[in-house]
Amino acid sequence: MFSFLEMAWLYYNESKTRSLVFAGMIVFTLLNSGVSVIFAYVGRDVWSAPSSNGKIATNINNVEREHGGSSRSQIASFKVLDILRRANALEREGRDILHLEVGQPESGAPALVAKAAADALTGPPRKVMGYTEACGLPALRQKITAHYGNKYGLKGEEGTIDIKNIVITTGSSGAFLLAFTACFDVGDVVAVASSGYPCYRNILKSMGCEIATVPINEDFKLTAKELLSEVRRRETEGLKPIKGLILSSPSNPTGVMLDKAEVEAMCIACDDNNIQFISDEIYHGITYGTKVEATARSFSKNAIVINSFSKYYSMSGWRLGWMVVPDRLIDPINRLQQNMFINAPTISQTAAIMCWEEDTIRELESHVAKYSKNRERVLQELENIPEIEEKNIAPADGGLYVYVDLGKDNVAPDLGSVAMCSALLEEEGVAFTPGIDFEDPKSELGDRRFRISYAGSIDNVSDAMKRFRTFWIRWHANVKSKQYEMFFERIRRRTRAT
Numbered sequence: 076m077f078s079f080l081e082m083a084w085l086y087y088n089e090s091k092t093r094s095l096v097f098a099g100m101i102v103f104t105l106l107n108s109g110v111s112v113i114f115a116y117v118g119r120d121v122w123s124a125p126s127s128n129g130k131i132a133t134n135i136n137n138v139e140r141e142h143g144g145s146s147r148s149q150i151a152s153f154k155v156l157d158i159l160r161r162a163n164a165l166e167r168e169g170r171d172i173l174h175l176e177v178g179q180p181e182s183g184a185p186a187l188v189a190k191a192a193a194d195a196l197t198g199p200p201r202k203v204m205g206y207t208e209a210c211g212l213p214a215l216r217q218k219i220t221a222h223y224g225n226k227y228g229l230k231g232e233e234g235t236i237d238i239k240n241i242v243i244t245t246g247s248s249g250a251f252l253l254a255f256t257a258c259f260d261v262g263d264v265v266a267v268a269s270s271g272y273p274c275y276r277n278i279l280k281s282m283g284c285e286i287a288t289v290p291i292n293e294d295f296k297l298t299a300k301e302l303l304s305e306v307r308r309r310e311t312e313g314l315k316p317i318k319g320l321i322l323s324s325p326s327n328p329t330g331v332m333l334d335k336a337e338v339e340a341m342c343i344a345c346d347d348n349n350i351q352f353i354s355d356e357i358y359h360g361i362t363y364g365t366k367v368e369a370t371a372r373s374f375s376k377n378a379i380v381i382n383s384f385s386k387y388y389s390m391s392g393w394r395l396g397w398m399v400v401p402d403r404l405i406d407p408i409n410r411l412q413q414n415m416f417i418n419a420p421t422i423s424q425t426a427a428i429m430c431w432e433e434d435t436i437r438e439l440e441s442h443v444a445k446y447s448k449n450r451e452r453v454l455q456e457l458e459n460i461p462e463i464e465e466k467n468i469a470p471a472d473g474g475l476y477v478y479v480d481l482g483k484d485n486v487a488p489d490l491g492s493v494a495m496c497s498a499l500l501e502e503e504g505v506a507f508t509p510g511i512d513f514e515d516p517k518s519e520l521g522d523r524r525f526r527i528s529y530a531g532s533i534d535n536v537s538d539a540m541k542r543f544r545t546f547w548i549r550w551h552a553n554v555k556s557k558q559y560e561m562f563f564e565r566i567r568r569r570t571r572a573t
C-alpha cells in the first residue's frame with residue numbers, strides 16, 4: 076500500500092537533494108491534509124457521536140437534553156431517521172436529494188387497498204371506523220390464517236394456524252412492544268445479531284433488558300451455531316442465560332436470509348435451551364434467487380412470528396402488522412394490546428383485507444421485480460469499485476438493502492463510513508445509512524460499514540450509484556492521503572526516537 080511512499084522515503088534518506096524531496100513531500104502532505112480538513116468539515120457528523128460538534132448534532136443533542144426524560148428514554152436515536160431529517164432539510168433548501176437511506180417502498184398502497192380505504196370512508200354506507208377487537212378484525216385475521224396455509228403449507232389438522240393465534244398490530248414495531256413486554260422481565264437477557272435492526276436493541280434497553288450481542292459469521296449470518304456458542308460461552312463464564320432471541324430473516328441491514336434448514340435448526344436450538352424465539356419475517360415476499368422462505372411457525376409452536384404490511388405490501392405509513400403467537404401468550408398479549416394500543420388502526424385493517432386479491436398480488440410482484448433490478452444495479456456498480464472487495468458485500472438474498480463493509484484499508488481516523496455518508500449527502504445529495512445504526516455500539520464496524528436501500532425507483536437508484544462512484548474516487552483519495560499522513564507521522568516519530 077505504501078510502496079511509493081516507502082521508496083520516496085528511502086530516496087529521501089539516500090539523496091543529496093534530500094531537502095528538495097522533503098519539501099516536496101511536506102507540500103504533498105499539507106495539500107492532502109488540507110483536502111482532509113475540508114472533507115472532515117464537510118463530513119462533520121450530523122447524526123452521531125455525542126462528541127460531535129456539527130450543527131445538526133448539536134441540535135439533536137439539545138433536543139435530547141431539553142426533553143430530559145426518564146432513564147428508560149435514554150436510548151440511541153434511530154439514526155436513519157436523523158439522516159432522513161437532514162436529507163429533507165437539504166431538499167427544502169432546493170437540493171436534489173436521492174433517498175437511499177430509508178427502507179421504504181416508494182410505490183404506496185396497492186390500488187385495491189387504497190380503494191377499499193376510500194370506499195370505507197366515503198361510503199355508501201360510510202363506515203364508522205370505531206375500535207375493533209384488541210386482536211383485530213376477524214376478516215383480516217382469517218385472510219392471514221389462509222396466507223400461512225397457501226404460502227407456507229401450514230394446512231390440515233397439524234399445521235393450521237388458528238385465527239385465535241393471529242394478532243393485528245400497529246406495524247411490526249407495535250408487535251415488538253407487545254412481544255417483548257409479554258415475554259421478558261427487567262434484567263432478562265435477549266440475544267440480537269451483531270449487525271441487526273437497531274430498534275430491537277433500543278426498545279429492549281428501554282424495557283430494562285440486557286442485550287447479548289451474538290456476532291454474525293463471515294457470511295453475515297446468525298445461525299443456530301453462533302447462538303449456541305454464545306449460550307455455551309455464557310454457561311462457562313457463569314453469566315445469566317439467554318431468555319430470548321429476536322432475529323430478522325431476510326435481515327435488515329444485511330439482506331441475508333436463513334434457508335429452511337437453518338430456520339429449523341434455529342427453532343430447535345431455541346426450544347432446547349428455553350429461549351423465546353421471536354422471528355421477524357417482515358421482508359418475506361421480497362426475496363431473490365433460489366432460497367425458499369421459511370417461517371419459524373413451521374418448526375416451532377413456541378416461536379412468535381412478527382410480520383408487517385410495511386414492506387412487501389407497500390403500506391409503511393398505514394402502521395399495520397401482525398403476530399402469530401403461541402397459545403400460552405394469547406391472553407397476555409391480548410391484555411397488553413387492550414391497554415397499550417386498544418387496537419391497530421381500523422381504517423388500515425379494513426383496507427388490508429384486499430391484500431391477497433389477485434390484482435393486488437400482481438401489483439406487489441411487479442414491485443419485487445423492480446427491487447430485483449435495483450439490487451442488480453447496485454451490485455454491478457459496487458463491482459466496478461475495485462477497492463470494495465466482493466467478500467465485504469453481504470449476500471443480498473432478500474429485503475431492500477445492500478450492506479457494505481469498506482474494509483480496514485479504506486478507512487482512516489475520522490474518515491470512516493459515518494463521515495463518508497455525511498459527505499456523500501452534503502456533496503452529492505445521496506443519502507446512505509452508515510453502519511453505526513446497525514452494529515453493536517461497542518464495535519468499530521459501525522464506522523466501517525454502510526447500507527444502501529434500493530426501495531426507490533430504478534432511475535433514482537441508478538443516478539445515486541453513478542454519483543456515488545464519482546464521489547468515491549475523491550473520497551478514497553482523501554482516505555489514502557490521510558493514511559499517508561499518518562504513515563509519515565509514524566516515520567517522523569520513529570526517526571526522532573532513534
Ligand SMILES: Cc1ncc(COP(=O)(O)O)c(C=O)c1O
Binds near residue numbers: 323
Ligand atoms: C427488520 C425490521 N423490522 C421491523 C421494522 C419496522 O417496521 P414497521 O413499519 O412494521 O413497524 C423494520 C423497518 O424498517 C425492519 O427493517
